[in-house]
Amino acid sequence: xxxxxxRAGAPVRPVALAEVEQPAVRLTHVSKWFDTAGRRQTVLDxxxxxxxxxxxxxxxxxxxxxxxxxxxxxxxxxxxxxGAIEVTGGRRPALMxxxxxxxxxxxxxxxxxxxxxxxxxxxxxxxxxxxxxxxxVRLKDAYGKRIHELSGGMRQRVALARALAQEGDVLLMxxxxxxxxxxxxxxxxxxxxxxWSENKLSVVFVTHNVREAVRLGERVVxxxxxxxRIAREWTxxxxxEAALTARVxxxxxxxxxxxGRR
Amino acid sequence: xxxxxxxxxxxxxxxxxxxxxxxAGLDALDSAPVGPARTPLxxxxxxxxxxxxxxxxxxxxxxxxxxxxxxxxxxxxxxxxDVWRALSDQWYEGTLFSTVxxxxxxxxLGFAAAVVIGTGLGxxxxxxxxxxxxxxxxxxxxxSLPSVAWVPAAVVWFGLTDATIYAVILLGAVPSxxxxxxxxxxxxxxxxxRAGRVLGATGPARVRHVLLPAALPGYLAGxxxxxxxxxxxxxxxxxxxxxxxxxxxxxxxxxNARSYQDxxxxxxxxxxxxxxxxxxxxxxxxxxxxxxxxxxxxxxxx
Ligand SMILES: Nc1ncnc2c1ncn2[C@@H]1O[C@H](COP(=O)(O)OP(=O)(O)OP(=O)(O)O)[C@@H](O)[C@H]1O
Ligand SMILES: [Mg+2]
Numbered sequence: 263x264x265x266x267x268x269r270a271g272a273p274v275r276p277v278a279l280a281e282v283e284q285p286a287v288r289l290t291h292v293s294k295w296f297d298t299a300g301r302r303q304t305v306l307d308x309x310x311x312x313x314x315x316x317x318x319x320x321x322x323x324x325x326x327x328x329x330x331x332x333x334x335x336x337x338x339x340x341x342x343x344x345g346a347i348e349v350t351g352g353r354r355p356a357l358m359x360x361x362x363x364x365x366x367x368x369x370x371x372x373x374x375x376x377x378x379x380x381x382x383x384x385x386x387x388x389x390x391x392x393x394x395x396x397x398x399v400r401l402k403d404a405y406g407k408r409i410h411e412l413s414g415g416m417r418q419r420v421a422l423a424r425a426l427a428q429e430g431d432v433l434l435m436x437x438x439x440x441x442x443x444x445x446x447x448x449x450x451x452x453x454x455x456x457x458w459s460e461n462k463l464s465v466v467f468v469t470h471n472v473r474e475a476v477r478l479g480e481r482v483v484x485x486x487x488x489x490x491r492i493a494r495e496w497t498x499x500x501x502x503e504a505a506l507t508a509r510v511x512x513x514x515x516x517x518x519x520x521x522g523r524r
Numbered sequence: 525x526x527x528x529x530x531x532x533x534x535x536x537x538x539x540x541x542x543x544x545x546x547x548a549g550l551d552a553l554d555s556a557p558v559g560p561a562r563t564p565l566x567x568x569x570x571x572x573x574x575x576x577x578x579x580x581x582x583x584x585x586x587x588x589x590x591x592x593x594x595x596x597x598x599x600x601x602x603x604x605x606d607v608w609r610a611l612s613d614q615w616y617e618g619t620l621f622s623t624v625x626x627x628x629x630x631x632x633l634g635f636a637a638a639v640v641i642g643t644g645l646g647x648x649x650x651x652x653x654x655x656x657x658x659x660x661x662x663x664x665x666x667x668s669l670p671s672v673a674w675v676p677a678a679v680v681w682f683g684l685t686d687a688t689i690y691a692v693i694l695l696g697a698v699p700s701x702x703x704x705x706x707x708x709x710x711x712x713x714x715x716x717x718r719a720g721r722v723l724g725a726t727g728p729a730r731v732r733h734v735l736l737p738a739a740l741p742g743y744l745a746g747x748x749x750x751x752x753x754x755x756x757x758x759x760x761x762x763x764x765x766x767x768x769x770x771x772x773x774x775x776x777x778x779x780n781a782r783s784y785q786d787x788x789x790x791x792x793x794x795x796x797x798x799x800x801x802x803x804x805x806x807x808x809x810x811x812x813x814x815x816x817x818x819x820x821x822x823x824x825x826x
Contacts, residue, residue: 339718354724363719367737367816376733380724400547408818416551428723449547 284350286432286464287313287336292345293489294331305331307489309345315431318458318465320479322472322510324518328490329468333357333434336466353381355432356425360440362417364409370420371396371405377427395423398457415446419453426461433458435467439474451477472514476507484510486517493517602788607795610788619772624796627758627773630686631800634693635754641694642701642750646743647731649702650709660706663699671696671757675764684767689758696757697750704746708739740816748809755801774800 294306305328313319323329334340335347337357349355364373374392383391396402399419409417418438425433439447455478458465469475475482486493494513496506584604590596591603598606614620649656649663674695678688712735720734736743762775770776774797781789 334718337722339721354722357722359715359719361715363715365716365719365734365737367740377723380729380733400544401551413551424723445546446550449550453547 284315285312285348286315286317286350287311287355287466288346288348288350289336290346290348292335292342292347294328294335294340295343304489306335306342307491309490309492311483311492313432313464313466315350315464316462318467318478318480320475320482321466321468321485322475322482322514323468323470323485323490324487324514325470327485327487329470329485330436332485332490333436333466333468336432337434349432351431353428353430355434356428356430357434358418358421358425358436358438360437362409362421364417364421364424366409368409369405370401370407370409370412373409373420374424374427377424381428392423392427395427396420398426399423399453413446414442415450418442418450422454422457426457432464432466435465437469438467440469440471447474454478472511473507476503476510482510484513484517487521599785599787602791606788607791610786610792611795614789614792619777620796623772623774623777624800626771627762627775627797628800630689630762630773631693631755631758634690634758635697635751637690638694638697638701638750638754639747642698642746643705643743645698646702646705646709646746647735650706650735656706663702666695666699667703671753672760672764674757675761678761679765684765684769686770688765689761689770692757692761693754696753700753701746701750704749705739705743707746708742708744709735711742712738744809744812744816748805748813751804751809752801755797755804759797 289309289311292306292309293304295302295304297303309332311319321329321332331340335342336349337355338349339357364370365376368376371389371392374395375388378388378391379385393402393405396405399422401416401419401423404412404416404420409420412420421438439450442450451474457463467475467478481495481497483495484493485491496510501509587604591598591601595601602610611620614623645663649659671692674692675688678691678695682688682691716734716738717730720730725733758773759775759778762770762773763779766776766779772780774793778790778793778797781787781793
């Protein structure tokens with residue numbers, strides 16, 4: 263069990279050389295603040311994080327600690343106040359939102375085809391590719407369906423297929439399963455694990471659910487709140503899932519408790 | 525890899541339960557039952573067609589009764605049959621179609637130009653904050669200015685030409701369309717814009733694939749109002765700026781009929797103007813609105 267309290271920029275664990283040379287995502291001393299009504303609120307403070315190629319990293323943190331802000335920065339939807347973010351691979355990272363964000367004026371298939379089109383896939387190849395992606399998330403019958411005809415779980419699978427259509431090396435996921443019931447979430451965890459391992463994706467998965475983070479992540483990064491800093495991280499271990507979950511839960515609680523004491 | 529096989533995970537090799545089956549079951553449970561059954565034709569006739577037809581019949585009956593009671597002399601209040609005769613005379617002279625066609629052509633062309641300009645203006649104002657602050661209120665003000673008010677000015681500027689007619693149509697319709705689009709853009713959930721950016725929709729692709737479709741409910745309302753204003757402005761322009769050099773449209777016909785004191789023709793022409801307005805609404809805008817509604821855009825998000 264390697265549990266490390268992090269100093270910014272410090273190597274977390276012995277990583278393979280190839281990974282050091284070409285990580286999928288590298289954040290160096292990234293901070294983000296918002297100036298609202300004359301007051302400066304620092305949301306992210308000096309975050310340094312490296313995501314290796316093909317790695318599955320879960321970022322865990324309490325509500326409002328800046329998880330979405332972090333993903334928005336990596337996705338290029340917003341700029342860091344200071345620090346640098348590098349995403350290798352050329353293609354922009356795909357981002358899956360908590361709220362599926364599928365376009366309701368298009369069918370499920372067309373949503374995916376739009377992503378393909380914006381990626382520059384020729385028109386003739388799009389329908390076939392869209393069907394292949396829907397099959398990947400086991401939804402081949404959903405091609406002609408309107409979004410409102412699909413259940414929450416199905417929508418998230420279509421959203422995953424649309425994100426995969428971007429063919430970025432990096433997939434960012436912002437609590438994509440938070441609104442789903444436990445059974446559906448369970449199934450989607452398996453689905454995601456399968457797709458991740460088959461497609462050699464680098465995933466940054468944000469959640470406030472410890473069990474989900476421990477279950478999915480090869481590495482779990484705990485963010486503190488106000489400001490969001492990397493508090494700790496856990497890498498792959500031989501510890502049983504339940505025991506690791508308990509540990510991470512304790513750490514998260516400790517983080518939250520600190521705010522009560524202040 | 526098929527379901528039920530093993531997948532390497534952080535915990536080493538783990539059995540994946542046969543998740544495909546579970547998933548299929550969940551999907552079946554979750555899916556909405558197959559769409560609502562089609563309304564039978566008889567019900568459509570009874571609920572949608574019968575009431576308006578009955579209303580028209582009632583109006584005709586009341587009109588006929590007023591005529592027979594001789595409330596007014598018949599050169600002031602012709603009977604429905606007189607009006608019908610005026611219509612059929614027009615038909616046999618071959619002027620009915622050409623007159624309606626002249627006006628509709630002008631209306632369509634003017635409206636199309638208004639759509640192009642109004643859309644461009646709406647997008648521009650939506651994108652540039654300072655322009656919007658400056659021009660937005662003027663645009664809203666123009667929207668409530670009856671476009672008839674422009675006719676005298678247009679006649680002075682352009683004389684009795686088609687340019688006058690089109691100028692009045694544009695001044696009537698462009699503000700509605702631009703404002704409708706702005707309202708639509710304001711209502712676009714920011715999530716769609718961000719999703720579009722993540723997918724790489726920038727510049728014209730963003731407008732075409734995300735902004736316009738997402739703003740469609742408001743935009744469509746603006747277009748509909750824009751058409752109504754186009755048609756009204758056209759009639760006002762034709763009525764006032766009537767001259768032999770301009771082709772004979774419905775407005776001019778109305779003005780001619782008035783000068784001949786031909787009340788039956790006046791009423792027949794009003795009927796034609798009304799029918800064109802209703803027909804465009806029913807045949808063009810109603811289906812569009814239904815489609816937008818079906819896309820789950822109006823109100824019911826997600
Ligand atoms: N554009 C913005 N302007 C001002 N403040 C913002 C902005 N975006 C986020 N914040 C603030 O940053 C903090 C973190 O927000 P963020 O959405 O990143 O949290 P989160 O960890 O994703 O929370 P949740 O678990 O609820 O999704 C919040 O306090 C929020 O008020
Ligand atoms: Mg969030």
